[in-house]
Amino acid sequence: MARLSGARYGRAxxxxxxxxxxxxxxxCAVAFSVEDPRKGVDFEAYTGMFGAxxxxxxxxxxxxxxxxxxxxxxxxxxxxxxxxRLTAPRLRTLVELVCLLPLVVPAMALVAGISAVLRWGxxxxxxxxxxxxxxxxxxxxFPGVLVLAYTxxxxxLAYRTLDAGLAAIDLRVLVEAARxxxxxxxxxxxxxxxxxxxxxxxxxxxxxxxxxxxxxxxAAILGYQPFAVWIVVISGSQAQMSVAASMIGLLVxxxxxxxxxxxxxxxxxxxxx
Amino acid sequence: xxxxxxxRETRTPxxxxxxxxxxxxxxxxxxxxALDGLDLAIGPGELVALLGPSGCGKTTALRIVAGFERxxxxxxxxxxxxxTRVPAHRRDTGMVFQSYSLFPHxxxxxxxxxxxxxxxxxxAARRARAAGLLELVGLPEHAARFPHQLSGGQQQxxxxxxxxxxxxxxxxxxxPLSALDAQVRLTLREEIRRLQQELGITTLFVTxxxxxxxxxxxxxxxxxxxxxxQCAPPAELYARPATAFVAEFVGVxxxxxxxxxxxxxxxxxxxxxxxxxxxLPGDGEAAGEAGEVDVLVRPEAVEVLADGDGTSRIVSATxxxxxxxxxxxxxxxxxxxxxxPAHTAAALPVGVTATVRLPDRPVLVARRRGGNSGGRx
Numbered sequence: 315m316a317r318l319s320g321a322r323y324g325r326a327x328x329x330x331x332x333x334x335x336x337x338x339x340x341x342c343a344v345a346f347s348v349e350d351p352r353k354g355v356d357f358e359a360y361t362g363m364f365g366a367x368x369x370x371x372x373x374x375x376x377x378x379x380x381x382x383x384x385x386x387x388x389x390x391x392x393x394x395x396x397x398x399r400l401t402a403p404r405l406r407t408l409v410e411l412v413c414l415l416p417l418v419v420p421a422m423a424l425v426a427g428i429s430a431v432l433r434w435g436x437x438x439x440x441x442x443x444x445x446x447x448x449x450x451x452x453x454x455x456f457p458g459v460l461v462l463a464y465t466x467x468x469x470x471l472a473y474r475t476l477d478a479g480l481a482a483i484d485l486r487v488l489v490e491a492a493r494x495x496x497x498x499x500x501x502x503x504x505x506x507x508x509x510x511x512x513x514x515x516x517x518x519x520x521x522x523x524x525x526x527x528x529x530x531x532x533a534a535i536l537g538y539q540p541f542a543v544w545i546v547v548i549s550g551s552q553a554q555m556s557v558a559a560s561m562i563g564l565l566v567x568x569x570x571x572x573x574x575x576x577x578x579x580x581x582x583x584x585x586x587x
Numbered sequence: 588x589x590x591x592x593x594x595r596e597t598r599t600p601x602x603x604x605x606x607x608x609x610x611x612x613x614x615x616x617x618x619x620x621a622l623d624g625l626d627l628a629i630g631p632g633e634l635v636a637l638l639g640p641s642g643c644g645k646t647t648a649l650r651i652v653a654g655f656e657r658x659x660x661x662x663x664x665x666x667x668x669x670x671t672r673v674p675a676h677r678r679d680t681g682m683v684f685q686s687y688s689l690f691p692h693x694x695x696x697x698x699x700x701x702x703x704x705x706x707x708x709x710x711a712a713r714r715a716r717a718a719g720l721l722e723l724v725g726l727p728e729h730a731a732r733f734p735h736q737l738s739g740g741q742q743q744x745x746x747x748x749x750x751x752x753x754x755x756x757x758x759x760x761x762x763p764l765s766a767l768d769a770q771v772r773l774t775l776r777e778e779i780r781r782l783q784q785e786l787g788i789t790t791l792f793v794t795x796x797x798x799x800x801x802x803x804x805x806x807x808x809x810x811x812x813x814x815x816x817q818c819a820p821p822a823e824l825y826a827r828p829a830t831a832f833v834a835e836f837v838g839v840x841x842x843x844x845x846x847x848x849x850x851x852x853x854x855x856x857x858x859x860x861x862x863x864x865x866x867l868p869g870d871g872e873a874a875g876e877a878g879e880v881d882v883l884v885r886p887e888a889v890e891v892l893a894d895g896d897g898t899s900r901i902v903s904a905t906x907x908x909x910x911x912x913x914x915x916x917x918x919x920x921x922x923x924x925x926x927x928p929a930h931t932a933a934a935l936p937v938g939v940t941a942t943v944r945l946p947d948r949p950v951l952v953a954r955r956r957g958g959n960s961g962g963r964x
Contacts, residue, residue, distance in 0.1 A: 487688045490655055491746075493675040494682040495702035496753060505705075509692040 340564075347558040359558035366555060372544035378456055379540060380526040383464040384519045387472045390465070395476055396507065399485055413473035416466050421531040428463060429536065454538070463532045468522040475521060479514020516574055524567060604632030604789040605666045605756035607652060612661035614647050614813075621647040622658065623813030632787040634780065635818070636794055636804035640836070644813040645793045649759050652791060654678045665756060676705075681750030685762040687742045689734040695745045696721060696730035702753040720748040723782065740771035747779065751786065758783065758790040764799065776803055797837050801825065809833045827864075831953040834883050841889070841923040842881040842956065843945075854952050856882045857917075857943060864949030883951040889925035890944040891915055893934055897942040899923075904937055915943055 350356035363369055391413070398405050416424075435448040451458040488510065492502040508515070530542045539547065541563065549556035612625040621644040629635045637645040650656040652663055654675030662671045670678060689698045696717045703713035721727050724744040734742055743763050750758060760779065764772045780803040783790050794800050800807045801821040808818040809832070817829040828834035845856030853860050861882075891901070891913055898918035905912045911932035913925045923943055927935065935941060 483691070484686060484688070487684055487686050488690065490653070490675070491682070491684065491688040491690070491749075492701070492705075493655070494653060494678075494680060494759075495705055495749065496676045497701075497705045498674075498676050501705060505701075506690055510690070512692075 340561075343557050344561060347554050347561060349554075359552075359554040360562070363555050363558055363562070366548065366552070368539065368544050368547070369559075372539050372541045375455075375457075375538070376527060376540040376542075379460050379464065380523045382456075382458075382461045383468060383526050384522045386461060386465045387468050387522055388515065388518065391469070391472050391476055392511075395473075395480055396485065396503075399480055400489065410473065410477075413469045415469075417470045421467070421529075422535075424463060424466065425532045425535045428459060428532070432459065432536075452536075457536070457538050459536065460533060460538060460540070463536075464522075464526050464529060467529070467532075468525050471521040471525065472518045475514050475517040476511070479511045479517075482514075483510045516577065520570060520574055523570070527563060527567070604630070604787050606631055606664075607757055607789060607791065608664040608667075609648065609651075610662050610664065612648065612651060612663070613659045614644070614651065614656060615659060620813050622651075622661075625661070625810070625813065625815055627808055627815055627818060629789060629791065632789055633805045634783050634790040634792060634803065636792045636800035636807045637810060638794055638797060638800040638807050638837070639810035639816075641795060643810040645795075645810050646761055648810075649761055649791055649793045652678075652757060653680050653682050653759050679753070679755050680757045680759055681753060681755035682759040682761065683743065683746045683750050683763040685765055687734065687739065687746070687766070689737075689742055689745055689749070691734050694731050694733055695726065695737065698734070698745055699748045699752050701749065706753065717748070717752060720752055721745070723751075724748045724778070738771075739767050740775055743767065743775060744778075747782070751782070751788075756789065758788045760790065760792045762793055762795070765794070765796070772799075779803065801837070807837070809836060811836075828951070831883070834951060834953070839886050839924055840883050841886065842883060842921065842953070843917065843923055843943075844919055844921060844955065845880050845882040845952070847878055847880045847952065854880060854882055854950065856950070857945060859945070861945065861947070862949040863952050879955040880952050881955050882945075883953055884923070884945060886912060886924040886926040888946060888948070889915075889923055890946065891925045891927055891935060892942045892944065893939055894942040895940060897940040899941050899943050901935055901937050901939055901941055904932060904935070906932075915941060917943065 347359050348355050348357055350358075394409060398409050432448065432452065436445055439445045439448065451462075485507070488506050489502055492506040497505060526540075528542055529540075530546065533540050534543045534546070541559075545556050545559045545563075548559075607629040609625045609627045612622045614620075614622040619642075621642075623644075625644065625648055627635075627648075637648060639645050647656055651658050651671075652665075654670070654673060658671065662669045664670070665679075689695075690701065693701065696714065699720050700708075700713040700717035703716060708716070718727065718730060721730050724747055726741060726744055726748075729737060729741060729745075734745075737745065743766075746763070763779070764776055767775065776799055779792075792800070792804060801824070804821060806818055806820055807824050809816045809824070811832050817824060817833045819827075819829070824833065824837055828837060834840050843856055845854045847854050847863075848860065852863055854863050855861075887910075899915050901913050902916050902922070903914040906929070907926070909929060910926040911929050913927060913932070913935060915923045915925055917923060925943070
């Protein structure tokens with residue numbers, strides 16, 4: 315009994331320490347964002363944020379780039395992983411290696427390479443259609459170059475989640491069963507493979523979005539102003555609003571996570587009822 | 588039994604079933620040869636079991652019919668038309684897999700209706716038909732369940748219903764019972780046979796279980812190393828195996844050393860001369876010349892008598908219910924298996940000397956094999 319309660323105290327201590335580690339900085343940030351030396355507590359940083367200069371523009375840009383990145387990651391990776399599993403299992407190690415490579419390339423190195431190419435390309439291809447492509451990539455309303463960079467950076471995360479999802483189902487048998495039921499390849503993918511990868515797809519999408527929402531280095535150096543860059547930019551003039559925006563961002567991320575977990579759970583209870 | 592799915596025409600198997608023909612199929616995976624010139628013709632409405640040890644190419648042959656594998660050489664004909672280049676989803680075959688293959692995200696009835704959905708059958712019509720099929724396999728009350736809520740046997744029944752839903756020309760069963768426990772296996776295999784006969788659907792059934800093959804197939808095709816050894820009705824396969832491999836793979840067979848007679852028509856074994864029933868191919872010279880041969884006998888044909896002066900000895904006994912299987916070591920050192928009625932087995936305890944006798948019937952003869960160790964248990 316004594317040992318049992320001892321274990322309980324130990325567990326409580328760990329919880330407390332971990333909780334303090336996460337919550338104290340958050341609480342301080344919240345306190346800072348609502349502090350007003352004259353009135354005591356003031357929520358102006360939160361209410362004023364939505365009308366602040368650049369808020370909407372940076373958010374819309376981030377959402378657009380995020381959606382495009384998710385789409386590109388899935389379009390690139392899903393067919394590749396499925397094909398490798400079905401027809402060339404020996405290539406799996408190679409694909410894994412390629413997908414995990416971005417982990418060891420620092421964002422700084424990546425962006426240095428990208429800027430060099432962007433500077434060199436237009437000069438070299440002046441007068442050819444490739445010149446227009448280089449210009450189009452850097453369109454400030456929709457910077458394709460960011461989508462490409464984020465896709466690269468998201469590959470390791472996406473590979474892990476998608477591969478785990480594929481490993482959890484008997485892909486070959488499901489595909490063959492669907493084919494024997496007169497489903498063509500595209501319909502097999504849409505009606506059998508994708509529904510059984512729902513959890514993995516949602517996870518991939520979420521992780522990729524989280525990455526895009528928090529990425530600063532590449533966007534800042536290439537001169538774009540998505541949400542993360544905007545937060546840093548305003549921190550000089552409006553420190554409280556910058557922290558408030560970070561808090562909102564954190565809250566939205568948590569809500570997304572909860573929704574994700576809830577959809578997974580709701581599905582399971584529905585099936586067992 | 589009348590059923591909405593079995594209309595009058597499908598009751599006459601010979602009119603609706605398709606023919607399937609393998610012509611010189613070759614398939615190699617790297618250095619492994621799975622099929623080495625397989626030839627086999629399956630008649631309309633027939634159930635043919637492909638039987639053989641693992642790695643003999645039986646599953647590869649089935650997957651080639653389904654369109655999941657391409658042969659390196661040779662062709663597959665369904666109703667006389669070459670389907671070798673036809674993609675899997677246009678083959679018009681239904682397949683039940685060894686592992687549970689139901690779509691996890693769909694209910695039983697939606698699983699059965701899946702093929703109809705892919706063929707563009709309307710919602711109400713396909714649900715009605717799927718419900719009918721679930722009834723046919725005895726699971727009408729499980730329509731709304733998901734695969735993980737069904738037992739293994741129930742899942743395979745649903746998979747069977749799904750395979751039958753599109754009224755395929757050929758039904759392919761890839762060891763559908765091997766993941767199930769013994770009792771379910773027995774009932775489901777009888778049910779598969781009943782349905783197959785009612786629907787008159789040409790069926791290929793892959794199995795490594797000879798009892799399964801012998802009990803439900805019209806003909807059993809025994810395969811070995813990518814080739815067909817023999818394809819015959821079960822009784823013929825058992826009584827008149829074409830090769831020594833078939834003889835020993837199907838059922839239990841013991842080898843007793845004997846000596847071929849000078850005319851080749853007789854063999855002297857266990858002190859008596861018996862007529863030779865058949866000469867196994869490749870063993871012709873063995874039976875043709877006066878030489879050392881093995882006589883192949885089934886355990887039920889061997890008679891064992893307790894005999895104090897006998898030269899043989901009983902070395903082990905296995906109780907099988909109605910009979911007891913004795914292993915008898917002959918004077919020459921080879922073992923013979925003998926099935927004796929359980930009530931006479933009491934007089935033949937392990938360790939006693941005995942005399943082994945063969946009935947006065949023609950026997951199968953094969954070339955003498957080195958290191959004779961008796962029958963396959």
